[in-house]
Amino acid sequence: MTPNPDERIGSNTDADTDGRAESESGTESSAEADQVESVFTVLNVVSVSIEDNKYVTLVLNHSDNSNSRSVSGNEIKRRLVHASGTVLPLLYVINILSWSVFEIIMIIGAATAALLETVRLFIGLEWRIYDELTRSYEQTNIAGYALYAFSSTTVIIVFTPVIAVPAMMMLTLGDPISGLLGTTRAAGESKRPRTLVVMFTVCFVIGLVFLFPIAGTTGVISAGVAAVGATVADGIKPVVGGYVIDDNFSIPLIAATGSSIILSVGGHQPIISLY
Incomplete structure (x- = not known):
């Protein structure tokens, strides 16, 4: 067919x-x-991934990927160590420690930190805690904990408690809060405006608590100047001669110096404890 x-x-x-x-x-x-x-x-999709129990990565996805950031587990540990530095100033504030005892403890702490850093940098100190709590640029430079001890000890020896204590707390409270809110930046690179605003706000409130009761309006101005100094020191880590000027060192010194200048101009004495 x-x-x-x-x-x-x-x-x-x-x-x-x-x-x-x-x-x-x-x-x-x-x-x-x-x-x-x-x-x-x-x-906004938040995904959490854990690798080898060492890192927790938080990813905030947007269409432009502009807000992607990551926070390592070690970074969180560093911030907690930062915040623990608030304990001694608080013990003084609530009258558990006298100022003289506080000074002695800080001097001993600074001397111990100097000894440990000397051994670590020039001889070698293979402690796991250094791997977890130090950043890459600190491997060959003085670590942040030691810089905190040095600057804070200097501040409490030179300045009166009403200036020294808030200057220390601007570092121990303000810096870790801004650090968790803003992605860690490379040396010489500034933090985002939002992070700087938070840092200023925290530092300003800390300054007000201590300075307004003893100096009124002048205390408010003093707190503002100290907060601005701490915020600038926190926002940018300048590199001088190849060495990173760490905010652990600069925040207490700049905040205390700025605050003391305003109080001095306003006629509030004493501001220096060296007699």
């Missing part, structure tokens, strides 16, 4: 129709997948 040409044409037409249907179905599936991906790109 001779095949009917119409049947062949009909058969091919059916095949073409099926092929187009499959193609359209695939296109629709692809379009739906693209739409789903677009939705998750636009929305």
Whole structure:
């Protein structure tokens, strides 16, 4: 029997129709997948990944990826160590420690830090805690904990408690809070404006608590100047002669100096404890 040409044409037409249907179905599936991906790109998606129990990565996804940031587990530990430096000033504030005992403890702490850093940098001190709590540039430079001890000890020896204590707390409280809010930056690179605003606010409140009761309006101005100094020191880590000027060293010194200048101009004495 001779095949009917119409049947062949009909058969091919059916095949073409099926092929187009499959193609359209695939296109629709692809379009739906693209739409789903677009939705998750636009929305803020927080994903947490843990690797070897050492790092926790927080990723905030936006369509422009401009707010992606990561915080390591070691960075969180560093911030907690930072905040623990508030304990001694608070013990003085609530009258558990006298100022003279506070000074002695800080001097002993600074001397111990100097000894440990000398051994670590010139002889070698393979302690795991240094790997976890020091940043890369601190491997060959004085670590932040030692710089905190040196600057804070200097501040409490030179200045009166009403100036020294808030200057220390601007570092121990303000810096870790701003550090967790803003991505860690390279040396010489400034932090984002939002982070700087938070740092200033925290430092200003700390300054007000101590300075307003003893100096009124002058105390408010003094707190503002100290907060500005601490914020600038926290926001930028300048590099001088290849050495990073760490904010652990600069914040207490700049805050205390700025505060003392305003109080001195306003006629509030004494501001220096060296007699």
